[in-house]
Amino acid sequence: GAVVSQHPSWVICKSGTSVKIECRSLDFQATTMFWYRQFPKQSLMLMATSNEGSKATYEQGVEKDKFLINHASLTLSTLTVTSAHPEDSSFYICSAEGAGNRGEAFFGQGTRLTVV
């Protein structure tokens, strides 16, 4: 299947700093990328949907100024958690979908963010 690489796998940062997470589709062009967060022992919650070259669409309750999403190319989307706080500590996962595999999303390995 298609490969999606997410980087970093884990990050620890201080409160007030910003953290950038990258999501890359390695062997296909991702027309759409999705960002999820997952709290311990809970399911994934969709945060936002991004299409290449356009602004991301955020789910209700997700602050777009806090979670900046950029999908500048067909193989890269980034999620920046700005002014991170301990409550932002979570597992963030991206997924990517290409024009050739509509409806089937391929997931990155996730990023464990811990804000101290």
Next chain:
Amino acid sequence: SQQGEEDPQALSIQEGENATMNCSYKTSINNLQWYRQNSGRGLVHLILIRSNEREKHSGRLRVTLDTSKKSSSLLITASRAADTASYFCATTDSWGKLQFGAGTQVVVTP
């Protein structure tokens, strides 16, 4: 909000037994997918079943879909310790948006 609800929430079985979990959803879907997640890791896609399909097999996995009841089931036959993981169903609507269920934690003991 969560689209899918899964039951049971947790399942403990012995190696060799079958594991069955169910997923119900609320709105019309294009397809339904099942994923596996090992603790602290990303999701692994298991199987996709389209709305016009009723049953699909992949190795030891069997998925059914009943659109009239808005439900799906995942059966893992002859389970192994390595099948220990959380299993999620996810539905895709006509916009391509994935909505995940709460997941079923499966523990397979040797």
